[in-house]
Amino acid sequence: MSLDAAYPSRQELIALNKRLTKATAARDAAQESYDRLERPTRLLTDVSREHAAEKALHDAAIVVWYESGCPGVRPDVPSRMIELERQLGDLRRDLGASAIALEIAASGLQAANEHLAEQQVRQRGALYGAAVEAARDRLQRYATPAMIEAMLQLSVIEALTAELRRQPHPEALNASRKIDEMIKVARASIGVRCDLDPARRFFAELERNPEAELVDIGAPTIEHLEAPVMRPLEDGSQHINRGPVEEAQPVPRDWWPNPALDPDEAWRHFHPNPIWSSLTSETLEPGEMVNTANSPLASG
Numbered sequence: 001m002s003l004d005a006a007y008p009s010r011q012e013l014i015a016l017n018k019r020l021t022k023a024t025a026a027r028d029a030a031q032e033s034y035d036r037l038e039r040p041t042r043l044l045t046d047v048s049r050e051h052a053a054e055k056a057l058h059d060a061a062i063v064v065w066y067e068s069g070c071p072g073v074r075p076d077v078p079s080r081m082i083e084l085e086r087q088l089g090d091l092r093r094d095l096g097a098s099a100i101a102l103e104i105a106a107s108g109l110q111a112a113n114e115h116l117a118e119q120q121v122r123q124r125g126a127l128y129g130a131a132v133e134a135a136r137d138r139l140q141r142y143a144t145p146a147m148i149e150a151m152l153q154l155s156v157i158e159a160l161t162a163e164l165r166r167q168p169h170p171e172a173l174n175a176s177r178k179i180d181e182m183i184k185v186a187r188a189s190i191g192v193r194c195d196l197d198p199a200r201r202f203f204a205e206l207e208r209n210p211e212a213e214l215v216d217i218g219a220p221t222i223e224h225l226e227a228p229v230m231r232p233l234e235d236g237s238q239h240i241n242r243g244p245v246e247e248a249q250p251v252p253r254d255w256w257p258n259p260a261l262d263p264d265e266a267w268r269h270f271h272p273n274p275i276w277s278s279l280t281s282e283t284l285e286p287g288e289m290v291n292t293a294n295s296p297l298a299s300g
Helices: 008-067 079-097 099-166 170-189 197-208 263-270
Strands: 190-193 221-224
Touching: 008 079, 008 099, 079 099, 099 170, 099 197, 170 190
Parallel strands: none
Antiparallel strands: 190 221
């Protein structure tokens, strides 16, 4: 594919890949220069370790010779130990001569690593931007027309349901609901599994070749799922902890009874010792109330 102004991230990726190649080569050259100048330090460590082992053996032989009363000739210094001491002297002199050059090489290596890290960060950002441009191109060329076609096919059925709802008959509304239910079942019972392998291959190829295209995934993996069944909501009152009926506590007698439930009990609660008049209803005029304030029973 030809890259134009519509693909700025891909154009930037091409330029950054070239810069990244140069930065990697410069870092490798700086690493090699540092390794060559740092070689005396590594050799000095290895030779010092071997010399320490040889010296320990020679020192042990000297101790034994003195403990035995110094018989015969004193143990000679091993030739390998003499050679190692000569190498230590040469390496220390070489290390002193290359100290300044080693510091310069270390500074150059650090600068090369920092420059390479900066180019890698910029290249990674351009790579992600190129992936977005590839997805946009694929969406505009293939995915959007396919979605439009699918929505057009579905709109024909949805238009039928809308027309049925306009009809004045209950049967038409019932038919519209059945069609809506079929659409819901169709949407919920079909799934297409996403295959990640083509996307992984494309992303790896895009890093090497900014002109790579997001290709078809091949034969899709279609799954037929079990459509959800619409059930009425469960009665949640069965989960309320009301306590056992047999353990219900009786109502204390000092509580006020409810007049709406038991008016006689409420009257007896508020009149524990009622005073009954000796007058009978025959001696009262219609509408007259009994006055017990002056009754002998009241005074007693």
